[in-house]
Amino acid sequence: MIQEYLKLHEQEILEDLFSLLRIPSVSSDAGHHEDMLRCAACWETLLQKAGADEVQILPTAGNPVVFAWKKVNPNLPTVMVYGHYDVMPPEPFELWKTEPFEPVIKDGHIWGRGADDDKGQSFMHYVAFRYLCESGSLPCNVKFLLEGEEEISSPSLEQFCVEHRDLLACDYVLVSDTSMLSADTPSITTGLRGLAYWQLEVTSACRDLHSGIFGGAVANPINELCKLIARMQDDSGRIMILHFYDDVENVSDEEKTLISQIPFDEEQYKTDLGIRNTHGEAGYSTIERTGIRPTFDVCGIWGGYTGEGTKTVLPAKAFAKLSTRLVPHQRSQVIGKLMEEYVKQIAPDYVQVKLTYLHGAESYVCPIDLPAYKAAEAAYTKVFGKRPLPVRRGGSIGVVAVFEKVLGVKSILMGFGLESDAIHSPNENFPLFMFRTGIETITEFYGQLKNYL
């Protein structure tokens, strides 16, 4: 039984996970290149130990992919586990209560960058896989594909899939990189939003100027940047990029009714996040706003004097990182063009405005009558004692759209994250009970698979 296996090997399992968590594999920072290679090598060692027949570190245009294959029987179906070994930057450091890359167990949680996203979650597949290999009870062939660029929108993965189409051939992809509604409301993500991400730069003079001597006659790039950003959404929260909503999927009344049945406590949500009120596009509920509607968020902004006290300056430049989350039928490349045209249209002629498209990802929908979805549903029902709700979530995992497009397979998003895991934030963590329950559910999924395929 998996429960006994976990108890028996707990020490070793956690030590193996910690060996991954200790590596600062931050993909968005070129300074961490060596750490990416170390992290890939660490996964290679683990997958060999688990019982894979072959493990390879394969080059891509960016960070390498770790690929593993357990060949049980060519007549059986093949499941491919997808995960990523890169993590988000740990900043701001000062808000962490523990060291981001010194994982610790405290109060029943694993604390550290990647504890959930996605080292913790993909490591649960490793444990289930190792258990099934060791107990000789794998009912299918299993592949692992672990990439190192998910947090920067997987720029190399599509090309990698095209080049290794045969090697990656499979019937379903399993992904644990999403979250559940709550610990006692299990859910499976059936939709993900896409993403388009830009940097916007406004330049006025060729150097910082004295705001007294030049202020009022020379445009201030921060004032101008703020005006541009303010023109991205109207007062009702609608995005004002022209034709932005043209391809947005109109969700049926039936699905809207299903969405409205998802248990959701808005007051609890507000309390948990410490917000005065929710806020978003007029005419939509919180679940709709984060699930079926696109968004516009400034992820970062900077310019001028940001130190202690006062400094009067008319800065030369101001910068912002802009992102939109996209819903089914919106294409990131199309949105990229629309944004370019809109910025061109609204940019004032007395400053230089530079828009750089940095990354994109496509949205995804998983039908709930898919056999593998049903196997996952049965596994959750057995382990959690409740049937999991199918929900569309707001995050983006561009690769599931790539797997569909290039490999022709659907992904099952068996995510075990919780909102309190603080992924992408300081004090990322993963509860030990969810770590164990997730491993049980994944193990059970393999058990259920034969009933549905």
Place this chain on the structure above:
Amino acid sequence: MIQEYLKLHEQEILEDLFSLLRIPSVSSDAGHHEDMLRCAACWETLLQKAGADEVQILPTAGNPVVFAWKKVNPNLPTVMVYGHYDVMPPEPFELWKTEPFEPVIKDGHIWGRGADDDKGQSFMHYVAFRYLCESGSLPCNVKFLLEGEEEISSPSLEQFCVEHRDLLACDYVLVSDTSMLSADTPSITTGLRGLAYWQLEVTSACRDLHSGIFGGAVANPINELCKLIARMQDDSGRIMILHFYDDVENVSDEEKTLISQIPFDEEQYKTDLGIRNTHGEAGYSTIERTGIRPTFDVCGIWGGYTGEGTKTVLPAKAFAKLSTRLVPHQRSQVIGKLMEEYVKQIAPDYVQVKLTYLHGAESYVCPIDLPAYKAAEAAYTKVFGKRPLPVRRGGSIGVVAVFEKVLGVKSILMGFGLESDAIHSPNENFPLFMFRTGIETITEFYGQLKNYL
């Protein structure tokens, strides 16, 4: 003759100036407290060497004041030289071509933070004073008041003046902390703008959030901060704080005509600053916009992810440093209140908006029929070979309003800065020829004084 004196002592004079420039006396950063004390002590030594009868370092609520007094004859008038020994922060470091606190002479300029503002300019008074002491040709009593908080709006100086009203008694204040129109268009500043400065902070959730999971339903503090800033000015550049313009001085048509006669090459201005076009309040010229009209400038902004590449995050907080330049009759405290009310009115209720008033300074006007102004005018005319133009400039030196209010004396703003000096910016510098010409003009001012007083 002062020219010969300068040639003979050039080495020593520059070495003395460099001893001031080497001290990072950044008043806005509490970490530089020791440097403030070192800089005051350095000035004390210099003024003793120059021949002052008494030199004192006097405490204030903040950084100390250096006070010096040369008592020539109690029946003669007294001139007080005002300057400041604090400097602006050197950031951004990466744009400096030399070390900000390692002054060097290159291409006929002195390079370093404070080379002009205000160590360089106040040091010119020191040299002229020393020469006049040594040659026994001082026609009046002279005091020096050097403060260490000008760049943070002189928070302690008013109280200091009140407490030392008798010690500081004088007939005129001389200030060299402004600039001229250009090297061949000498000018004397007859007006300065006031200032009000705030920090604005927008808080949404209690921690950074995943922009995919929460984006669209939880307000983004950067989006909201930008919207607030965008609402500070309308499309014509008019400031929208209610009643902001109520006290703005209506400049007479006669003065407007004088302003329009100031030689000004808009194309050259644009080329020098590298801007596509000037931009400001509709209906006013560049000289008017920087001289007689108030402004709204964001001096700094920050929030979210500002590193390399992409990070999708819905940040918890966003910050901005806001400033307005004020014109005669506008009072910084009144503007502070108006801003507070306006922000309260426009702030959305779903985020926390915190406005902190950081500093203020009052505007100033110097009448051009003042005897001491006429002496300065005569000195410029003799040394530059041209009559200096009286101009209202956009900068703020709050203390001149304090001197008027507390000591009942007017200040003569004999500034020798040039736009190319890059004060408050990287690569601050001061041309050696202006350093010498300024010392000659100040010396000549003392010579002219007896003709006008």
